[in-house]
Amino acid sequence: MTTELTIPTAPPGLSWPDVDRVPTGVRASVAAAVAHRLFRRALGRLPLRVEYPDGTALGCSRGDLGAPRLVLHRPDDFAARLGVSGLIGFGEAYMAGDWSAPDPAAALTVLAAHIESLIPAALQTLRGLYVAKHPGAQRNTRDNTRDNIARHYDLSNDFFALFLDETMTYSSALFPATAPPPRWPDLAAAQHRKIDRVLDAARVGPGTRVLEIGTGWGALAIRAAERGARVRSVTLSTEQRELARARIDAAGATDRVRVDLLDYREVDGEYDAVVSVEMIEAVGCEYLDTYFRSIEGLLAPRGRAALQAITMPHRRMLATRDTYTWIQKYIFPGGFLPSTRLIAETVARGTELRVTERFPMGAHYAHTLRLWRERFDEYTDQVDGLGFDPVFRRMWQFYLAYAEAGFRSGYLDVEQFVLTRRDEEIR
Numbered sequence: 188m189t190t191e192l193t194i195p196t197a198p199p200g201l202s203w204p205d206v207d208r209v210p211t212g213v214r215a216s217v218a219a220a221v222a223h224r225l226f227r228r229a230l231g232r233l234p235l236r237v238e239y240p241d242g243t244a245l246g247c248s249r250g251d252l253g254a255p256r257l258v259l260h261r262p263d264d265f266a267a268r269l270g271v272s273g274l275i276g277f278g279e280a281y282m283a284g285d286w287s288a289p290d291p292a293a294a295l296t297v298l299a300a301h302i303e304s305l306i307p308a309a310l311q312t313l314r315g316l317y318v319a320k321h322p323g324a325q326r327n328t329r330d331n332t333r334d335n336i337a338r339h340y341d342l343s344n345d346f347f348a349l350f351l352d353e354t355m356t357y358s359s360a361l362f363p364a365t366a367p368p369p370r371w372p373d374l375a376a377a378q379h380r381k382i383d384r385v386l387d388a389a390r391v392g393p394g395t396r397v398l399e400i401g402t403g404w405g406a407l408a409i410r411a412a413e414r415g416a417r418v419r420s421v422t423l424s425t426e427q428r429e430l431a432r433a434r435i436d437a438a439g440a441t442d443r444v445r446v447d448l449l450d451y452r453e454v455d456g457e458y459d460a461v462v463s464v465e466m467i468e469a470v471g472c473e474y475l476d477t478y479f480r481s482i483e484g485l486l487a488p489r490g491r492a493a494l495q496a497i498t499m500p501h502r503r504m505l506a507t508r509d510t511y512t513w514i515q516k517y518i519f520p521g522g523f524l525p526s527t528r529l530i531a532e533t534v535a536r537g538t539e540l541r542v543t544e545r546f547p548m549g550a551h552y553a554h555t556l557r558l559w560r561e562r563f564d565e566y567t568d569q570v571d572g573l574g575f576d577p578v579f580r581r582m583w584q585f586y587l588a589y590a591e592a593g594f595r596s597g598y599l600d601v602e603q604f605v606l607t608r609r610d611e612e613i614r
Contacts, residue, residue, distance in 0.1 A: 203282065203578050205272070205279055206279050206282045206283045206578055207283075209264045209267055209268065209283075210267045210268060210270075210271040210272075210276075211267070214271070215267050215270065215271050216267075217270075218267070218270030218271050219263065219266040219267040219269075219270040219271075220266075220270070221270055222266045222267075222269040222270030223262075223266040223270075225305075225306065226266070226269065227245060229301075229304075229305045230245045230246040231245075231246075232301070232304065233246055233297055233298075233301055234246075234247060234254045234255075234297060235247070235254055235255055235256075235257060235294060235297045235298070236254045236255070236256045236257070237256075237257045237258075237259060238256060238257070238258045238259065239259050239262060240259065240260060240261075240262070254297075255288065255290055255293035255294040255296070255297055256288060256289055256290075256294065257286060257287075257288050257294045258286060258287050258288060258289075259285070259286050260284060260285055260286060260287065261283075261284075261285040261286075262285075264280065264283070264285045265280045265285040265286055268280045268283075268285065272319070273319075274512065274513055275319065275511070275512065275513045275516055277513070278513035278517070278582075278585055278589070279513070281581060281584075281585045282517075282578050282581045282582050282585065283578070284581065291584065291585065291588035292556075292557065292560065292587075292588040292591040292592050292595065293592075295588055295589055295591075295592035296591075296592040296595045296596050298592070299592045299593055299595070299596035299598045300596040300597075300598070302503075302598060303503075319510070319511035320509065320510075320511055321509070321511050321515070322511070325515065325520045325521040326471065326473070326521065327469065327470060327471035327473075327474050327521045329450055329452065329453075331521065332423060332450060332469070332521065333423045333450075334520075335469065335519075335520040335521040336422075336423040336424050336469065337423075337424065337425070338520050339518060339519055339520075340424035340426060340427050341424055341425060341426040341427075342426075343426070343573055344404070344426050344427070344429070344430045345573055346570065346573055346575070347404075349562070349563065349566045349569055349570065349573075350559045350560075350562040350563040350566065351559070352371075352374040352375045352378060353375050354375050354378045354379065354406040355403070355404035355405070355406060355430070355434070356378040356381075356382070356403060356404070356406045356407075357403055357404070357465075358381070358403070358464050358465040358495060359381065359465070359495070359548060359551050359552035359555050359601045360374055360377035360378045360380070360381050360551060360554070360555045361377055361378075361380045361381035361384060361548060361551050362377045362380070362551055362554055363377075363380075368554065369554050369558065370558075371558055371561070371562065374555070374558050377551075377555075378406065379410065381464075381495075381551075382406060382407050382410045382464075383410065384546070384603065385407065385462055385464060385493045385495060385603060386407070386410060386411055386414065386460075386462070386493075388491070388493040388544065388546075388603060388605045389460035389461070389462050389491050389492065389493035389605075390459075390460065390491055391411050391414055391416050391459075391460050391462070392414055392415060392416065393414065393415030393416070394415060394416070394417070395411075395414075395415075395416040395417070395459045395460055396416070396417055396419075396456075396457070396458045396459045396460070396487070397411050397416045397417065397418045397419070397458060397459070397460045397461075397462060398418075398419050398420075398421070398454065398456070398458040398460070398461045398462070398485055399411070399418060399419070399420040399421070399461075399462050399463065400421055400451045400454075400461065400462070400463035400466050400482075401421075401422060401463055401464060401465070401466030401469075402420040402421065402422035402424075402427055402428060402431050402446055403422075403427060403431070403464070404427055404430050404431050404434060405420070405430070405431030405432075405434045405435050405438075405444075405446070406434075407420075407462065407464060408420045408431070408435060408440070408444045408446070409434065409435055409438045409440050409444070411444075411462075412435075412438075412440035412443040412444050413438075413440070416443070416460075417443050417444075418443060418444045418445070419444075419445045419447065419454075419456065419458070420444065420445070420446045420447070421446075421447050421448075421449040421450075421451060421454055422446065422447075422448060422449075423448065423449075423450060425448060428446050428448050431446050432446055451466075451478065451481055452477060452481055454481070454485060455485075456485065457485065457486075457487045458485050458486060458487060458490060459486075459487050459489075459490050459491075460490060460491055460492070460493070461482050461485055461486055461490070461491075461492040461493075462492070462493050462494070463482075463492075463493075463494045463495070464494070464495040465495050465496065465497060465601075467494060467496045467525065467530075468496065468497050468519065468522050468523065468524055469519065469521065469522060470523070471521055471522075471523050472508055472523045472525070475525065475529070475530075475533045476533055476536075476537040479533055479534050479537055479538050479540065479606075480537055480538055482538075482540070482606065483538040483539060483540050483608075486540075486608070488608075488611075489608075489611055490607075490608075491605060491606070491607055492540070492605070492606040492607075493603065493604070493605050493606075494603065494604045494606070495601065495602070495603045495604075496525065496530065496601065496602060496604065497524050497552075497599060497600070497601050498524060498525060498526055498527050498530070498599070498600050498601065498602055499524045499525075499526060499598065499599055499600070500526060500598075501526035501527075501528040501529065503598070504524065504525065504526040504529065508523065513589075514586070514589070517582055517586070518582075518586050524599070527545065527600075527602060530542065530604065534606060539608050539609050539610065540606045540607065540608055540609065541606065541607065541608075541609045542604055542605070542606060543605050543606065543607050544603075544604065544605035545602055545603070545604055545605075546602060546603040546604075547600050547601070547602045548600075548601055548602065548603070549594045549597065549599065549600035549601055550594070551601070552590075552594040552599075552601045553591055553594035553595045556587055556590050556591035556594065557591055559587055560584070560587040560588060560591060563583060563584065563587060564584070567580055570583075
């Protein structure tokens, strides 16, 4: 299915106060000097070439002239942002144009792979004194969650259609196990392969009552309906719901799929299968118990839940879960990435469910994000035509490269999980 683009009547109206303004003052000057020193110190150990406006270059300690390049256009502004706001400032510096990279994902992969050694251990123990905390307005309460979701998913269906494939699936694809690096024409089939694996794990077939938590743009619901299932899908994105309904209608599945604008905490009924693909990241750490108890309460006897979740190593999750990040500030307000251990422990502690299957597929997400990023870069003029400004475009270029780097380096993973009740025999 193809999606026609329509130009919105007005620009999104985004503003960038912390990008337009470079930190100044005594505190900023001291912080910039410290950041500059730490940055140069880190470069001595990284296979990364950093180029300055005067033609000098640092890094590539291993003599690798083919190392990824990071180009500093305004070193003083970069250092000020980094010193005052840490990794948030690093991302804002890219948004402002203080630095760039011919291949930002490659440069960020180097940094992600060495994330634990970039800051001296002594300073890392003091991170609670200088890193920003989560704003209370981004907690995923029932009142806040819809606004958090809208800030990302209600940007514009036409915007997402620029870089997603024809399935309009905004989660990791699953490519064949042995194949050359995937190309754009491979992506739609890989998305269907991923969806089919989730549905197989939940044993979705003719007559299955399916609850989908997190509709996306309807691809999974349509696929489940094609198997003969009856689907209830819930979302908090008005834009996604509108287009999902149109796609479901075009697929001839309206009589088998219902899409509700509803918080997962408000869903009722009983379902043979609960499926949720990359929605858990929007739940929030303090609501994971609620999320899994909700799934348990909705599963029929012998029912199965199949989830796909982005995860991070448990130790890094513990170290960063109270940190306010660039991703949370600009891309996913209220977002939180759990560890596989936290998922298993939360399920075991608060429910009668258990994790019975796990399937990691992080390398597939790196491929997926590379294809999205390449597609996004091909359509920069169309992004501008939709009313988004250059800062927004750089923000998304950084986001896609940042995420790809996380999966390339192993800092992030994505896994499919199957949950069943503890007292029920696995068949």
